[in-house]
Amino acid sequence: MPNTPSFPLSQASRAGSPQPINELIALALADPSIISLAAGLVDYKTLPVEIVSAHSPGILEKHGQAALQYGVTGGLPALQREIFLHLSRLEEAAGHKLEHCGPAQVVVTTGSQQLLHILAEILLDRGDIVVTCWPSYFVYTQALASFGAVPRSVDMDEHGIIPERLEALLAELHAAGQLPRVKMAYLVTYHQNPTGITLCAQRKPVILEIIKHYSALAGHRIVIVEDAAYRELAFSGEPGATPPSFRAFDKTGEHTVIAQTFSKPFAPGVKTGYGLLPLALVGPVMQAKGGRDFGSSNLCQHLLASVMANGDFDAHVKRLKAAYAAKGAAVVCALEKHFAGVQGVSWSRPAGGMYVWLTLPAGADTGPGSAFLKAAMDEKVIYVPGVFCFPADPARTAPVNTIRLAYGVTDPAQAAEGVRRLRAAWKKVSGE
Numbered sequence: 214m215p216n217t218p219s220f221p222l223s224q225a226s227r228a229g230s231p232q233p234i235n236e237l238i239a240l241a242l243a244d245p246s247i248i249s250l251a252a253g254l255v256d257y258k259t260l261p262v263e264i265v266s267a268h269s270p271g272i273l274e275k276h277g278q279a280a281l282q283y284g285v286t287g288g289l290p291a292l293q294r295e296i297f298l299h300l301s302r303l304e305e306a307a308g309h310k311l312e313h314c315g316p317a318q319v320v321v322t323t324g325s326q327q328l329l330h331i332l333a334e335i336l337l338d339r340g341d342i343v344v345t346c347w348p349s350y351f352v353y354t355q356a357l358a359s360f361g362a363v364p365r366s367v368d369m370d371e372h373g374i375i376p377e378r379l380e381a382l383l384a385e386l387h388a389a390g391q392l393p394r395v396k397m398a399y400l401v402t403y404h405q406n407p408t409g410i411t412l413c414a415q416r417k418p419v420i421l422e423i424i425k426h427y428s429a430l431a432g433h434r435i436v437i438v439e440d441a442a443y444r445e446l447a448f449s450g451e452p453g454a455t456p457p458s459f460r461a462f463d464k465t466g467e468h469t470v471i472a473q474t475f476s477k478p479f480a481p482g483v484k485t486g487y488g489l490l491p492l493a494l495v496g497p498v499m500q501a502k503g504g505r506d507f508g509s510s511n512l513c514q515h516l517l518a519s520v521m522a523n524g525d526f527d528a529h530v531k532r533l534k535a536a537y538a539a540k541g542a543a544v545v546c547a548l549e550k551h552f553a554g555v556q557g558v559s560w561s562r563p564a565g566g567m568y569v570w571l572t573l574p575a576g577a578d579t580g581p582g583s584a585f586l587k588a589a590m591d592e593k594v595i596y597v598p599g600v601f602c603f604p605a606d607p608a609r610t611a612p613v614n615t616i617r618l619a620y621g622v623t624d625p626a627q628a629a630e631g632v633r634r635l636r637a638a639w640k641k642v643s644g645e
């Protein structure tokens with residue numbers, strides 16, 4: 214057979230890399246005796262089959278063929294209105310207000326991932342810098358590589374990104390003449406993927422002022438992209454349990470995007486996300502979206518508008534909070550039971566969402582090919598090696614002693630058993 218030449222893949226394709234956790238997830242699927250604390254999937258049992266069944270006939274009755282036709286690029290107006298109300302209520306519950314904006318600044322996208330991609334596409338040129346947390350949501354930071362963007366990262370503590378470190382990084386970039394390349398700060402602020410940490414309310418205005426200050430020095434607006442994918446999933450229903458967004462402090466809304474999704478608080482199967490955008494970005498985002506798919510699923514948008522309008526969405530979120538709270542508590546309890554007193558081991562204590570971040574002693578290696586990962590697989594438990602979650606910051610080397618534990622799909626007892634197995638694996642490897 215003659216030699217078939219290879220496809221001349223684009224620079225963007227060559228700059229990307231396969232998602233590293235796919236292999237781990239495939240392993241867990243192939244062997245049901247493995248407990249997967251790796252996949253960031255949502256709780257299977259709470260997926261809203263009854264709500265979707267109850268709303269679907271009414272949608273077809275009321276809207277008929279229109280629900281099955283293409284919609285408009287920016288989103289179904291009824292859903293834009295419901296989303297805007299939802300965002301307003303979230304701010305009000307946190308004692309704040311959304312000002313100087315309306316439903317027309319809401320853009321509905323095919324998952325929030327699509328909005329994040331579009332923002333990268335319209336804001337970033339090759340070599341541009343995106344400031345992010347260390348660690349961060351790796352699917353996006355890896356996707357940024359295909360745009361040729363360079364992530365520069367800032368440390369977090371238990372209250373989220375540390376403003377002084379952010380300021381220090383921007384000052385360093387300014388001194389090096391690189392500020393004109395800084396276009397975006399990408400921050401996952403609620404129950405962060407991968408650490409479970411929430412950025413506290415007090416830091417948000419401080420960070421916003423830092424970004425505004427360096428925007429003035431850069432000569433362009435640096436945008437804060439607040440990825441609030443897990444915002445609704447606070448374990449506690451107490452008012453104030455969920456901090457206000459950056460947008461609440463950014464009164465005129467010139468510096469902040471909120472990106473949210475229905476994947477986590479409702480169902481990933483509807484694959485619908487949305488953003489509240491600065492006015493100046495609405496046009497460019499719509500244009501980019503128009504070129505991609507000229508609008509997200511109209512049927513799903515009708516469904517979501519209906520579910521939000523009659524209160525079923527809020528009632529569902531309430532049930533979800535309880536389900537994730539039980540899982541999160543089971544993981545933290547199990548960590549306390551099995552790892553308490555183990556020198557150099559610590560973990561985050563999330564107040565919502567579906568992730569716990571476990572740090573093993575300095576010198577431990579949890580990465581691919583490590584003895585620990587092999588021991589964990591022998592114990593039939595898998596996790597995401599933390600090393601995958603650190604952005605490819607050219608100035609830093611990712612530590613290899615951390616682990617992301619995702620408890621979205623496992624039930625509380627299974628998740629606790631998974632932690633026990635991790636402890637057994639650590640015993641084997643550390644020789645304690």
Ligand SMILES: Cc1ncc(COP(=O)(O)O)c(C=O)c1O
Binds near residue numbers: 253323
């Ligand atoms: C932090 C974060 N942002 C965005 C997404 C994308 O979600 P979707 O595109 O389903 O809305 C995810 C998915 O896991 C996530 O964890």
